[in-house]
Amino acid sequence: MDSLVTAAARALAAGDPLGALNRVALRDDAPALALRGIAMAQLGDLVRAKALLRSAARAFGPKEAVARARCIVAEAEIALVSRDLGWPAKALDAARATLEAHGDRVNAAHARYLEVRRLLLIGRLDEAERTLAELDPAPFPPASRAAHELVVAGIAIRRIRTKTARAALARAGHAAHHAGIPALTAEVESAAHVLNTPAARLIARGEERLLLLDEVEALLASKALVVDACRHVVRDVDTVVSLARRPVLFALARALGEAWPSDVPRDALVALAFRAKHADESHRARLRVEVGRLRRVLGTLAGVSATTRGFALVPRGAREVVVLARPVEDKHAAMLALLADGESWSSSALALALGASQRTVQRALDSLAAADKVQPFGHGRARRWMTPPVPGFTTTLLLPVPLPTG
Structure with missing residues (x-):
């Protein structure tokens, strides 16, 4: 590898794409094409970056499997950034295996992180955690350690584990500072901002207030019965009942939760559940059926009692009932x-x-x-x-x- 290519690679590793382009912008050999592609990706021209990386992969010879694998990993990162989630995961896995076989642990780990980030985006948290558990970031350079901690924080945030997320973001910030890459530092700061942004609304006894994520975590660990309109579940600290596929039952549960400890008139529940402007006897009969179903589904969490004018939610073990909304x-x-x-x-x-x-x-x-x-x-x-x-x-x-x- 000649001195210009080496200098361009160092510039890219330091987050300086313009410095890299100054050294290889006029060259069309395979290493220069790959570096130009990565530089264009860092500058945000993803279409041009993808074309350059594909040209580089074709230009590398049959004995340069590692170089081709690195191009595939770079293209996978572009696909992730551009939210092309249908990009072939098998190609990334094959590239990672090639890099591991040839001792390129840093780029192989980067391929793993891309895989985990994709799983995180599509909500497959269990798979993301299993894949991440296979990686030890300790021997990696600061930029890779920051990427690792960002993924740890992302999973923890989705799991609503704020202490774990804050600790991971602190480690990510330290590693990003040590790496000296402004874009990486900005990414860590952006991720940390989520923890200081309202995550939900609490509706209880006719009043509303915004909650941060750590307050949501505390609420879910409390003795309250939570009607969660973010996930369409009803839960206490021990039991979760999903009503995501039963919209009528969840609409009833939410209305009863928002009114607690008061009841909700039958006509109001009919209008909410069946979108009927005028409730007749057939609607009231359907309402009784749905309320019976809600009682059975909630089981030990709560009962639904009939009142003179309607129905009321009766928590069995919880101290109070609250609604968690977006x-x-x-x-x-x-x-x-x-x-x-x-x-x-x-x-x-x-x-x-x-x-x-x-x-x-x-x-x-x-x-x-x-x-x-x-x-x-x-x-x-x-x-x-x-x-x-x-x-x-x-x-x-x-x-x-x-x-x-x-």
């Missing part, structure tokens, strides 16, 4: 939460992250675009969607992942 309520709140990260998403990537069909996601995007909440750019397969950060939103509780059960 900071900003919107029909497409989960999608807006994903888009609020400032990256551009394809409809297929959103569908994968939300566990919905692409057609459902496309209809929602069209609705949001008509309301000027999201903006598309590009055409056909290259079309992407994005939105500026929405005040009051944090992605933590809005993404479709299961709550911890203990």
Whole structure:
């Protein structure tokens, strides 16, 4: 490797893409193409970066398997940043195996971190934790240690474990400072900001207030019965009952939770559950059926008692009943939460992250675009969607992942 290529590689490692381009911008040999691709990625021109990396991979000879594998890892990182979540994971796994076989532990670990970050984006936390557990960051350079701690923090935030997240972010900040890469330091600061952003609203006894994530964690560990409108579950500290696939039952549970300790009139519950403007005897009969189902589903958590004018929620072991709601309520709140990260998403990537069909996601995007909440750019397969950060939103509780059960 000649001196210019070496100097360009060092500049990229230090987060100086312009310095790297000054050394190799006019060269078309394989190492220079790869470095130019990485530099363009750091500058944000992802389309050009991807083309350069593919050209570099083709230009490397058959004996340069490690160099080709590094190009694949770099392309995978571009796919992750551009939210191309359908990028072939097998190609990244094969590249990682090649790097490990040839002793390139740092880049092999980077491939692992990319894999974990993708799993985190699509809500597969158990797999992300298992993969991360295979890595020991101690022998890696500061930038890799910062990446490791960012992933640890990301999982902890999604698990609502704030102490673990804060400790990981502190370690990430120290490693990023030691690495001397401004973009990495900014990424750590952005991740830490989530912990100081309202994560939910608490509705109790007719009053509302915003909660930070550590307050949400404390609430879930308390003796309260929580009707969680972020995850569509009803829970106490020991038991979680999911109503995510039973919207009528959850609507009833939320209405009863918001009114507790008072009751809710039958006509109000009919209007909420069945969208009926005028309640007749058939609606009241259906309401009795659904209330009976809610009693059975809640089991030992709570009962539903009939009152003179309606129904009331009766917690069995909890001291009080509260409702946990999103900071900003919107029909497409989960999608807006994903888009609020400032990256551009394809409809297929959103569908994968939300566990919905692409057609459902496309209809929602069209609705949001008509309301000027999201903006598309590009055409056909290259079309992407994005939105500026929405005040009051944090992605933590809005993404479709299961709550911890203990």
